[in-house]
Amino acid sequence: MQYIVEALTDKYLLYQDQVINFTNNIPEFQIFFNDHVTNDFNILFRSLPFDRSYYAYGVPGSFYGRLFPSRSIHFAHSSSGINWLSKIPKELVDEKSPAWNKGLIHYVGASNVEVVNAYFAQFEKDMEIFFNVRAEEIVQGGMIVLITAFSGYIRLLKFFGSSLMDLANEGKLDESLVDSFNLPLYYPSPQDMTKVVRKNGLFSIERMELINIKSNLVDEADAKTLMMSLRSSIEGIIINHFGSKIGEEACARTILKSEEISEWMKVNYEKPSILFVALKRK
Amino acid sequence: MQYIVEALTDKYLLYQDQVINFTNNIPEFQIFFNDHVTNDFNILFRSLPFDRSYYAYGVPGSFYGRLFPSRSIHFAHSSSGINWLSKIPKELVDEKSPAWNKGLIHYVGASNVEVVNAYFAQFEKDMEIFFNVRAEEIVQGGMIVLITAFSGYIRLLKFFGSSLMDLANEGKLDESLVDSFNLPLYYPSPQDMTKVVRKNGLFSIERMELINIKSNLVDEADAKTLMMSLRSSIEGIIINHFGSKIGEEACARTILKSEEISEWMKVNYEKPSILFVALKRK
Numbered sequence: 136m137q138y139i140v141e142a143l144t145d146k147y148l149l150y151q152d153q154v155i156n157f158t159n160n161i162p163e164f165q166i167f168f169n170d171h172v173t174n175d176f177n178i179l180f181r182s183l184p185f186d187r188s189y190y191a192y193g194v195p196g197s198f199y200g201r202l203f204p205s206r207s208i209h210f211a212h213s214s215s216g217i218n219w220l221s222k223i224p225k226e227l228v229d230e231k232s233p234a235w236n237k238g239l240i241h242y243v244g245a246s247n248v249e250v251v252n253a254y255f256a257q258f259e260k261d262m263e264i265f266f267n268v269r270a271e272e273i274v275q276g277g278m279i280v281l282i283t284a285f286s287g288y289i290r291l292l293k294f295f296g297s298s299l300m301d302l303a304n305e306g307k308l309d310e311s312l313v314d315s316f317n318l319p320l321y322y323p324s325p326q327d328m329t330k331v332v333r334k335n336g337l338f339s340i341e342r343m344e345l346i347n348i349k350s351n352l353v354d355e356a357d358a359k360t361l362m363m364s365l366r367s368s369i370e371g372i373i374i375n376h377f378g379s380k381i382g383e384e385a386c387a388r389t390i391l392k393s394e395e396i397s398e399w400m401k402v403n404y405e406k407p408s409i410l411f412v413a414l415k416r417k
Numbered sequence: 418m419q420y421i422v423e424a425l426t427d428k429y430l431l432y433q434d435q436v437i438n439f440t441n442n443i444p445e446f447q448i449f450f451n452d453h454v455t456n457d458f459n460i461l462f463r464s465l466p467f468d469r470s471y472y473a474y475g476v477p478g479s480f481y482g483r484l485f486p487s488r489s490i491h492f493a494h495s496s497s498g499i500n501w502l503s504k505i506p507k508e509l510v511d512e513k514s515p516a517w518n519k520g521l522i523h524y525v526g527a528s529n530v531e532v533v534n535a536y537f538a539q540f541e542k543d544m545e546i547f548f549n550v551r552a553e554e555i556v557q558g559g560m561i562v563l564i565t566a567f568s569g570y571i572r573l574l575k576f577f578g579s580s581l582m583d584l585a586n587e588g589k590l591d592e593s594l595v596d597s598f599n600l601p602l603y604y605p606s607p608q609d610m611t612k613v614v615r616k617n618g619l620f621s622i623e624r625m626e627l628i629n630i631k632s633n634l635v636d637e638a639d640a641k642t643l644m645m646s647l648r649s650s651i652e653g654i655i656i657n658h659f660g661s662k663i664g665e666e667a668c669a670r671t672i673l674k675s676e677e678i679s680e681w682m683k684v685n686y687e688k689p690s691i692l693f694v695a696l697k698r699k
Contacts, residue, residue: 163486167474176458180477183454190485192449193475195462203472204445 164189203272214282220319224253227317244293258321262331270337279414298388338414345407446471485554496564502601506535523600526575540603544613552619555698563694580670620696627689
């Protein structure tokens with residue numbers, strides 16, 4: 136946040152230099168941190184720098200609903216947020232549907248194109264809502280910057296899913312529990328993102344690129360560290376469905392697949408792993 | 418908060434009726450809930466009504482500092498907040514000072530007028546800071562409504578302090594621990610409040626009154642229930658200084674004084690116990 140505030144202040148001062156008789160006050164910044172009601176806002180508040188150059192607020196609630204008054208926001212940023220779907224499409228767990236995702240917990244690794252289509256359709260619906268509510272909140276010319284994972288540990292979902300199926304095959308877990316579960320995560324490609332922005336029509340794409348953030352995690356291709364990173368984001372939802380014992384065991388099993396995972400990481404870690412999108416409110 | 422929003426909406430609609438060609442939109446409300454960083458904002462967020470007619474935010478930080486941009490607030494309310502002093506005046510714990518508050522933990526029950534004066538001087542300094550920062554944040558004509566306890570369970574502080582001294586007299590607690598502790602609580606009278614508002618000069622007093630909120634707690638004059646109420650507000654600070662064992666024992670001892678407390682409550686519970694103040698930014 137500090138970087139964003141500094142960048143905006145610099146831009147503002149530069150603008151002042153170009154305009155005669157412009158008031159010489161640096162604007163005040165209000166930064167609103169949004170998350171679900173159930174997330175721990177106190178950890179966030181305690182981690183804010185004491186000498187921050189902005190006013191900080193916590194905003195509880197889903198970003199698929201309105202969070203701010205009309206035309207009150209100048210800059211919005213979401214990092215690793217929009218890849219969380221608002222819900223799982225019903226057809227993925229309906230055995231009569233062609234999109235039934237039997238034996239898998241995600242579209243990654245699925246050979247059935249209907250599964251990917253169902254995921255994308257939900258992403259499309261969610262983004263339409265997301266853009267509509269943000270468009271009401273953001274001033275004309277205001278910006279949204281979105282960052283989402285594009286590859287990287289996403290692949291691990293496949294290995295984690297296969298660990299669950301191993302447990303089912305060994306009779307430790309009822310397979311129907313795997314069939315009835317899908318992770319509500321969609322990782323858009325640049326083409327997906329272009330499609331949903333254009334369909335919505337309220338924002339223009341100012342910049343979109345795939346970037347490669349080389350992290351120690353990925354360089355080391357260490358299944359254990361990678362699993363911990365994945366676990367921190369999906370643990371709650373896994374335990375909720377499978378219970379903590381199965382969740383633990385599936386994590387442990389996935390780490391045992393580290394050789395296979397490392398092979399995959401070595402081939403892929405130089406590839407871009409993050410999608411960066413900058414949008415402007417029309 | 419819902420009542421305040423409804424009252425403001427009604428007032429706004431009434432104003433619309435009186436003005437020709439006034440736009441017919443009900444304004445959007447942003448409500449900012451402020452508390453210390455260490456308080457649990459998640460409990461607050463979970464308790465907000467789902468169908469609320471306002472946008473809700475959490476604001477971490479002391480209200481003796483700036484929390485909002487200049488001239489951005491229309492209505493501020495603090496209930497049982499301003500009675501918390503920012504710190505304890507040093508002279509209360511300095512044995513060389515005429516304001517040394519030996520054997521007591523608060524000015525309630527103190528016969529030494531210097532003790533009360535030291536407390537009031539700190540309250541005066543704090544309120545000067547409070548009014549100055551709020552004056553920068555509140556629009557011209559904007560309001561502050563303050564509510565503070567005036568009597569009621571305050572008297573219990575005396576009984577609680579004497580329980581601590583009982584423990585010291587029995588050798589279970591070093592008396593210097595009592596001498597070095599004072600509760601950072603000041604309960605202003607209408608005269609005190611008038612003085613600090615006038616001294617500051619940035620707000621006008623629109624209304625000030627002592628009101629009597631008859632609660633079940635006070636009607637019953639039940640020392641145990643009353644002690645639980647007091648405990649919820651001072652427990653942290655007591656444990657911090659005396660440790661939890663002594664804190665527990667002093668609470669238990671205070672409850673044993675219930676007859677004495679009940680006597681006092683019966684005489685006093687019909688008296689006004691709350692100070693209500695409405696101020697307007699000049």
